[in-house]
Amino acid sequence: MSFLMLVIIVGGGAWFVHWKFGFSWGKIWGSIGVGAFMLVRWAFSQDHEHRQKIDARFKRLSQLTNEELKNYANDYTNSPEERSSALRMLNTRRENGTGPF
Numbered sequence: 001m002s003f004l005m006l007v008i009i010v011g012g013g014a015w016f017v018h019w020k021f022g023f024s025w026g027k028i029w030g031s032i033g034v035g036a037f038m039l040v041r042w043a044f045s046q047d048h049e050h051r052q053k054i055d056a057r058f059k060r061l062s063q064l065t066n067e068e069l070k071n072y073a074n075d076y077t078n079s080p081e082e083r084s085s086a087l088r089m090l091n092t093r094r095e096n097g098t099g100p101f
Contacts, residue, residue: 061089
């Protein structure tokens with residue numbers, strides 16, 4: 001449903017620009033294509049940055065002992081994402097019986 005709304009809005013905007021300003025349809029659809037390409041490229045770069053942050057957090061937390069992880073998860077000065085990552089890692093270590101003790 002949201003895709004249909006997007007098509008209607010973009011199509012209406014394209015028709016308005018063609019009618020009001022006299023741009024050719026080729027320029028309008030080319031501009032829409034470039035805009036869509038740039039939006040997809042930006043989304044992939046955001047995803048890449050997010051994955052890098054997660055990998056860095058995992059590497060940093062995996063070097064801690066279980067006691068340090070417990071203290072890290074209970075320290076509210078850390079961000080909620082880092083606390084939940086530490087808690088998940090601690091629970092995984094408890095279930096597997098692995099990790100530095």
